[in-house]
Amino acid sequence: MQLLLAFPILIGLLMFQIGVLSNIPLLHGYSDLVLLAIIAWALQKKVTTAWQWCLIGGLLMTIVSAMPPGLYLVSYMLIVGIALLVKRIVWRIPLVSMLSVTVLGSFLLLGISYSVLRLENLDLSFIYSFQEIMVPTTILNVILAVPVYALISEIARWIYPEEIEV
Amino acid sequence: MNTSSRNLQTIVFVLVAVGFIALALGGYLTPLSRMILSPFISAQSWIYSRYQAAQDFIRTPQDMARLQQKNLQSEAQISQLQAQIIELQQQLAETNILSALVDFARANPENRYQAASVIARDPSPFLHYVIINRGSDDNIQRGMPVVTQQGLVGRIDATTANAARVQLITDSTSIVSAKIQPSGTQAVLRGQLSGDLILDLIPQGTLVEAGDLVLTSGLGGGYPANIVIGQISGIRSQPQDLFQTASVQSVVNFNQLEIVLVIVNFKPVNIEPLIPTQGAP
Numbered sequence: 263m264q265l266l267l268a269f270p271i272l273i274g275l276l277m278f279q280i281g282v283l284s285n286i287p288l289l290h291g292y293s294d295l296v297l298l299a300i301i302a303w304a305l306q307k308k309v310t311t312a313w314q315w316c317l318i319g320g321l322l323m324t325i326v327s328a329m330p331p332g333l334y335l336v337s338y339m340l341i342v343g344i345a346l347l348v349k350r351i352v353w354r355i356p357l358v359s360m361l362s363v364t365v366l367g368s369f370l371l372l373g374i375s376y377s378v379l380r381l382e383n384l385d386l387s388f389i390y391s392f393q394e395i396m397v398p399t400t401i402l403n404v405i406l407a408v409p410v411y412a413l414i415s416e417i418a419r420w421i422y423p424e425e426i427e428v
Numbered sequence: 429m430n431t432s433s434r435n436l437q438t439i440v441f442v443l444v445a446v447g448f449i450a451l452a453l454g455g456y457l458t459p460l461s462r463m464i465l466s467p468f469i470s471a472q473s474w475i476y477s478r479y480q481a482a483q484d485f486i487r488t489p490q491d492m493a494r495l496q497q498k499n500l501q502s503e504a505q506i507s508q509l510q511a512q513i514i515e516l517q518q519q520l521a522e523t524n525i526l527s528a529l530v531d532f533a534r535a536n537p538e539n540r541y542q543a544a545s546v547i548a549r550d551p552s553p554f555l556h557y558v559i560i561n562r563g564s565d566d567n568i569q570r571g572m573p574v575v576t577q578q579g580l581v582g583r584i585d586a587t588t589a590n591a592a593r594v595q596l597i598t599d600s601t602s603i604v605s606a607k608i609q610p611s612g613t614q615a616v617l618r619g620q621l622s623g624d625l626i627l628d629l630i631p632q633g634t635l636v637e638a639g640d641l642v643l644t645s646g647l648g649g650g651y652p653a654n655i656v657i658g659q660i661s662g663i664r665s666q667p668q669d670l671f672q673t674a675s676v677q678s679v680v681n682f683n684q685l686e687i688v689l690v691i692v693n694f695k696p697v698n699i700e701p702l703i704p705t706q707g708a709p
Contacts, residue, residue, distance in 0.1 A: 276551070280559070284549035285683075290622065292553045327550050328557045328585060328593060375554050384600050386554070386621055394622065395553045 264421055268303075268315045271417065275299050275410075276322050291398025293406050296323055297371060300338055301363050302407075302414035304345035305356050308422040316342040330378055337374045341367035357411065364407040368400040525577075525687050532577035533689065539652070541689040542566050547591070556599035556623060558582075558685060563590045571650070571696030574688050579656035579679040580604070580644060581688050583696070592690075597657065598623045598682055605647040606657060608640050614647065617657060617676065625658060625676040632672060636663055642676050649697025 275295040284292050296319045304312035320335030327334065345363045352359050376391050451457050526543070533541050542562055550557035562568050564587045574581040574594050582596040597604055602619040606627060615630045630636055640660045646653025658678040665672040 277548075280548035280551050284551065287553070290553055292549075292551070294551065296551075323551060326548070326559070327552050328555050328595065329550075329552050372553075375552060379554055379600075382601075386600065390621060391554070399553055 264309070264311045265314050265318075267417070267421065268311070268318045272296055272299060272315070272319050272322055276319075276326065280326060288398035288402050290394045291396070291400075291402055293399065293402035294368070294371070295406065295410060297338065297341065297367060298364060298403060298407055298410040299414055300342060301345050301367055302360060302411045303418070304342045305349050305359050305363065305411075306415065306418040306422075307356075309418060312342050312346060313339070329375060330382075333375060333378055334371075337371040340374075341370055344370075356415075357408070360407050360411045361404060364403050365400055368403045369396060372396045372399060522687070528577040529687060529689055532575075539691045540693040542568060542692045543687060543689055544568075544592070545687055546685045550593070554600070554621065556596040556602075556619060556682070557585065558594050558596065560592050560594055560688060560690075561590065562690065563587045563592050565589050567692050568592050568690050573651050573655070573691045573694055575655060575691065576680055576685070576688055578681075579658065580651065581680055581682075581685065583651065584690065594688070596682055598625060598678070604651060604657065605645045606642050607645040608634075608636055608642055608660065611635060611640070614645055615642075615674075617642065623682065625678055627660065627674040627676050628671065630672040630674060632665070632667075632670065634672070636660060636672065636674055638662060649699055651696075652691065652694050 279293065279295040283295065286292075300312075300316050300319045303309055303315045316338045317335070320338040323329075323334035323338075324331050341363070344366055345359070348359045348363050349356075372391075372395065376386060376388070376396075379386055448457070452461075529541075529543060533539075544560035544562035544566075546558045547561050548559040550559075560574075568584055568587055570584050570587060572584045574583055580597055582594045582599070582602065584592050585595040586593045595602055596619070597617065598619040600619050600621045602617075604617040606615050606617040607613065608615060608627070608630070611634060613630060613634045613636065615627045618626050618628055620626055627642060638660050642657040642660060644651040644653055644655040644657060656679055658676045658680075660674045661677040662675045663672060664674070
């Protein structure tokens, strides 16, 4: 059930991301809703399917994007690993965890993307990439992190209802 | 006696009445009638105005409710009409684009076109790709050029049954063989991370000016020849460099791509096997 739910949620977010949000850039940066959803899911208390969601999200992004295959998958796995580590350390303040993993994850994903494109002999200026793409994308992700976290928390609460002691 | 006195009274009464009528017709009674009627008319006016006020007081809530209802109905109608106007404006804009594309297709009868709508953009901010709603089911294949009525957009990078991914010429991995008009100089057009276009490998000594037209040259077999790309907007020429570079202003607005044409009868040529590699005989 939890795994099946990943498909409509992640596909819906991906469609919204590439259809709508990709037309609203900040400088040359775009927000990554799939990344935010995966981080938010990994940070939920009772969730045990974070890696599976990561796999589905990574595959969806690989299908849609022209980035080298596997880039999103590897990046998302690293980010989910960080999110699970952060959840274990600072489990009491999930929103802070969400924001910190979002910042870290955004830079990690964009850093890996930049490095891979550089390895493909593309002439990309790091300063330009940092100022025009990495920082704006991270800012957009941080702005959207709170609503995405709220949405994913609601879904998690619906799937894993609180146990009432009688 | 009684009868004669009654007749006399009647006659007197008739005479008095006729006299009054005669006086009234002659206008002699007007001041008198004004004096007598004036208080009555004032009183009547006062009573009627009070009645009107009382009637308004009783009716107002009903009127208000009716007016509010009418207002709501009008607002709903206005919203509906505004939505219709927006829809019609969108249809008009789409029709204008399609009509321009049809004109373009008629002006270039040597090519066969497949129109497609842009439905998404690549999720990576490092790449300049769009996704269109036509795929291999519509005979679209990898490498086919994509244009609008203004000029070159890019080429098909990947296809599925119902969709295709288009690499825009502004993508940093895009390379297009170009020529500059009117000089006819060959050069290479490269996309940039910022979405700008740079014309590279322009031989030193070639006269290139801002405003010169940039077209596809057809060399390399990646694109058909003579598709408009844009105009030169600035030139960078250093005496110590082997080549000049120029920035190009594209004729296509890549931020507002809605409908594009895929040239379906163009088969790209793969010249990679012809490029000599190190160690080859």
